[in-house]
Amino acid sequence: MIQVDMLKAKEIAHNKRRAARALEFAPLDVQVTIPAMAEQAESKRQEIRDKYTAIQTQIDAAESVAVLKDIISEL
Secondary structure (H helix, E strand, O other), X not given: OOOOOHHHHHHHHHHHHHHHHHHHHHHHHHHOOOHHHHHHHXXXXXXXXXXXXXXXXXXXXXXXXXHHHHHHHOO
């Protein structure tokens, strides 16, 4: 039977989460530097942070590779 290193699997899942978050942040990184758009962009950035904090918690609590795959597939 194949044994999976859950710590390594979770690290891979976190890396995928970080990459997805970076893609969502990219357009807002420019907008936050424009004074007229900064407040709205920062609000959207906070929504993204909250979303990915919840996903991070789910990854940390995952007890199987199947659960990690489900979480990552939703990104």
